[in-house]
Amino acid sequence: MYTAHIPLNFQKITTFTKSLYKLCKGGYNYSISNDEVVEVIPDFARCFFYFVFIFEGDEKMTSVPKLFGCAVFNETVMKDRLPTATYKAFKNALLKGEPLDLPIANIIANAMKDWALEKGATHFTHWFQPMTGITAEKHESFITPTADGRVIMDFSGKELVQGEPDASSFPSGGLRATFEARGYTAWDPTSYAFIKDGCLCIPTAFCSYTGDVLDKKTPLLRSMCCVDRAARRILKLFGENSEKVTTTVGPEQEYFLVDKDMFDKRRDLRFTGRTLLGAMPPKGQELDDHYFGMIKPRVMAFMKELDEELWKLGVLAKTEHNEVAPAQHELAPIFTSTNVATDHNQLTMELMQKIARKHNLVCLLHEKPFDGVNGSGKHNNWSLGTVEGENLLDPGDEPYKNRRFLVFLAAVIKAVDEYQDLLRISVASAGNDHRLGANEAPPAIVSMFLGTELTNVLKAIEEGAEYKPESEGELKLSGEVLPALKKDNTDRNRTSPFAFTGNKFEFRMVGSAQSIAGPNVILNTIVAEELDQFADKLEKAADLDAAVLKLVKKTVAAHKRIIFNGDGYTDAWVEEAKSRGLLNLKSTPEALPYLVKDKNIKLFVKHGIFTEAEIRSRLEISLEGYSKAIRIEALTMLDMLFKDVLPAASAYGADLTNAVLSKKQLGISGCFEEELASKVSTLASLLYTGAEKLKVDLAEVVKTSAQAEADYYHDVVLKDMGTLREAADELEKLMGGKYLPYPTYGELLFGVN
Ligand code: ADP
Ligand code: MG
Numbered sequence: 001m002y003t004a005h006i007p008l009n010f011q012k013i014t015t016f017t018k019s020l021y022k023l024c025k026g027g028y029n030y031s032i033s034n035d036e037v038v039e040v041i042p043d044f045a046r047c048f049f050y051f052v053f054i055f056e057g058d059e060k061m062t063s064v065p066k067l068f069g070c071a072v073f074n075e076t077v078m079k080d081r082l083p084t085a086t087y088k089a090f091k092n093a094l095l096k097g098e099p100l101d102l103p104i105a106n107i108i109a110n111a112m113k114d115w116a117l118e119k120g121a122t123h124f125t126h127w128f129q130p131m132t133g134i135t136a137e138k139h140e141s142f143i144t145p146t147a148d149g150r151v152i153m154d155f156s157g158k159e160l161v162q163g164e165p166d167a168s169s170f171p172s173g174g175l176r177a178t179f180e181a182r183g184y185t186a187w188d189p190t191s192y193a194f195i196k197d198g199c200l201c202i203p204t205a206f207c208s209y210t211g212d213v214l215d216k217k218t219p220l221l222r223s224m225c226c227v228d229r230a231a232r233r234i235l236k237l238f239g240e241n242s243e244k245v246t247t248t249v250g251p252e253q254e255y256f257l258v259d260k261d262m263f264d265k266r267r268d269l270r271f272t273g274r275t276l277l278g279a280m281p282p283k284g285q286e287l288d289d290h291y292f293g294m295i296k297p298r299v300m301a302f303m304k305e306l307d308e309e310l311w312k313l314g315v316l317a318k319t320e321h322n323e324v325a326p327a328q329h330e331l332a333p334i335f336t337s338t339n340v341a342t343d344h345n346q347l348t349m350e351l352m353q354k355i356a357r358k359h360n361l362v363c364l365l366h367e368k369p370f371d372g373v374n375g376s377g378k379h380n381n382w383s384l385g386t387v388e389g390e391n392l393l394d395p396g397d398e399p400y401k402n403r404r405f406l407v408f409l410a411a412v413i414k415a416v417d418e419y420q421d422l423l424r425i426s427v428a429s430a431g432n433d434h435r436l437g438a439n440e441a442p443p444a445i446v447s448m449f450l451g452t453e454l455t456n457v458l459k460a461i462e463e464g465a466e467y468k469p470e471s472e473g474e475l476k477l478s479g480e481v482l483p484a485l486k487k488d489n490t491d492r493n494r495t496s497p498f499a500f501t502g503n504k505f506e507f508r509m510v511g512s513a514q515s516i517a518g519p520n521v522i523l524n525t526i527v528a529e530e531l532d533q534f535a536d537k538l539e540k541a542a543d544l545d546a547a548v549l550k551l552v553k554k555t556v557a558a559h560k561r562i563i564f565n566g567d568g569y570t571d572a573w574v575e576e577a578k579s580r581g582l583l584n585l586k587s588t589p590e591a592l593p594y595l596v597k598d599k600n601i602k603l604f605v606k607h608g609i610f611t612e613a614e615i616r617s618r619l620e621i622s623l624e625g626y627s628k629a630i631r632i633e634a635l636t637m638l639d640m641l642f643k644d645v646l647p648a649a650s651a652y653g654a655d656l657t658n659a660v661l662s663k664k665q666l667g668i669s670g671c672f673e674e675e676l677a678s679k680v681s682t683l684a685s686l687l688y689t690g691a692e693k694l695k696v697d698l699a700e701v702v703k704t705s706a707q708a709e710a711d712y713y714h715d716v717v718l719k720d721m722g723t724l725r726e727a728a729d730e731l732e733k734l735m736g737g738k739y740l741p742y743p744t745y746g747e748l749l750f751g752v753n
Helices: 015-025 043-052 059-067 075-081 084-096 102-118 157-161 217-237 260-264 267-272 297-312 338-358 403-418 420-426 451-463 517-538 544-562 571-579 588-596 598-606 612-666 672-699 706-734 745-750
Strands: 002-007 029-033 036-041 123-127 143-145 151-153 183-187 194-196 199-208 245-259 317-322 328-333 361-364 378-386 498-500 505-507
Touching: 059 297, 075 084, 075 102, 084 102, 102 157, 102 199, 157 183, 199 217, 217 245, 217 338, 217 378, 217 403, 217 517, 245 260, 245 338, 245 517, 245 745, 260 267, 260 361, 260 745, 267 612, 297 317, 297 328, 297 338, 297 361, 328 338, 338 361, 338 517, 378 517, 403 420, 403 451, 403 517, 403 544, 420 517, 420 588, 420 598, 451 544, 517 544, 517 598, 588 598, 588 612, 588 706, 598 612, 612 672, 612 706, 672 706
Parallel strands: 123 199
Antiparallel strands: 002 036, 029 036, 143 151, 183 199, 194 199, 245 328, 245 361, 245 378, 317 328, 378 505, 498 505
16 A cells, blocks of 8 residues: 655546546545645555656655654644544643543544554554563454444554553563463553554553563653653752653664575574674775765665655654674664653664565674674663753753753763663673673773763862863864864764763663663663752752752762773773772673662662562573573574584585595695695584584583573583684685585675675
């Protein structure tokens, strides 16, 4: 189906054309909105339609604003379709965070259904985000039987507000037994419903029969409420009565695209999303020629379709470019409220994978699909803003005089220092472990980059000295031809895990495959905690200005160890961070136990984000997830070795040996095959014994606790896999091309045109 937006003058469609549509489609819909008629016509009719009506200009270009959000039950649609009183009641409930009355929900549900049916939807689903990190949906059709044996399309307020999926197979971390299957989903009215694949998707939160939280959305919404409350306390001190403060996020999503035919030939990519074996080709990313390079036509076609589909869903897809590694790309949306940004990022990841397939490509979201070139992250740009439109992390032109900004900045500094462990945990996964600490991504040590200006402002406050701003920066490129450029007050620091970038913080440790809900729950909660502490103090102060300065001074003195503006990739920083007492939690099993430290449990419980049982269940889920991921990788590696690599080595070895024998028989001198056969045989034998060891080690996994199991996978299984990989990659370099059992790195990384 295709939705054509036809300028109003075409409303005078001739009877002939109308009948033609009816003929093509067996009936057609059109509704008039503002200056256009929206026609829903099937694809084959579309061709004829364009043949009959030749539009002026580039229809595609002008239609983007109309395309945008056309599959979303958004503000405009609500205003159009809901009675004014209902719309107002809905908005009011949203602002106050109050539940909706059932009669109101009934009216909204009915309007949603009518709208969805007009768009061709037949089903609805409560779309939720269980602890798998991806989304879940169970489709229900709108059909309801009537007494006379027909069906009508129905959708009630109750169905909109609450669902009850049988949800026993989602990870619960021991919060319930498998036989306790009941789970509930509850409508999240802060994120618009949308239509995807003919199904009306209603964003929902998910909990168990006993009310335990089983998803990623619930804690996120709770943390947003906390930060709202705490931030408004601070604003009030400065005489500002904001209606609401929300945190905002713009997640920059990195990904790889590889050819699907090649992907299909590699068990590792199919089962684990990353290559477990593979030698580097002669060329990697060393020339930096892929970064921001010309986008190849096939990739461009993919990006174009992706943009259009995202726009339909109201996702603000904005920036696209090639990334550092060959075959690596990035998409950045314009920021929005954290909750919506999280939903949109899930949709983005889903659509990237779906649309790639249509172009015979596969989108790899794994954090480290290839050894030897950069992995993929998701830069979580985070800030706080009022509904009235003010960014609370905007320092303005004179940060040293901007007391309100200094309070918010100090709160973030204190939060990041006191809860380094939680931030590290929020990005901990088997996949991301390959990335953090490698010379490409931020280190596993959490620190903050503030840039020269802010660092100097804080230093002056700490020392009680007067701050003298440096003169405004201008960059002169060429006196005559090019205009002077205005310099930003902070440069970028690509090596910092948590960098201030002008009016927001960029948390760079997040992994490309992860849901951004987790990291943002932590950011919101820890900042809310510090803002609350600050508000407790400042609310009692007689002289606010003096109290703010005192507070900032004290905070900087106590927490400046977390500020580091230098190169985070160096060994010197690792040493320095150690001497500053900063944590360096190198792996997921090492980081995760910090989740249940007393201070962290206290934090979550105090702010009503999680109960202690929920926190412990999350630790369990993460540890289990880690162990399972490594186990699948180890089994896949064995599969590749026995089914692909060893048989290939054997065949090559046999051919080499036969060549040696023939040459010797004929007395031909010079026999490189002999040495090569011996090398191949030695490496293959090493692989065989290594693989046998891995099998034994996998049979002996320590299972005394989830922690012990994860430690074992990290200390024993990953190590075995590392040794095996070394030998396999060495062997691959020796293999003749025709013996290679699957596409190499060279083919995968440079194979898409
Ligand atoms: P940079 O290139 O300096 O990182 P951009 O303006 O390109 O900055 O922004 C990168 C990402 O940060 C984008 O997704 C953008 O929408 C997002 N962003 C910008 N301002 C904010 C903000 N106030 N809150 C959250 N994200 C933001
Ligand atoms: Mg950026």
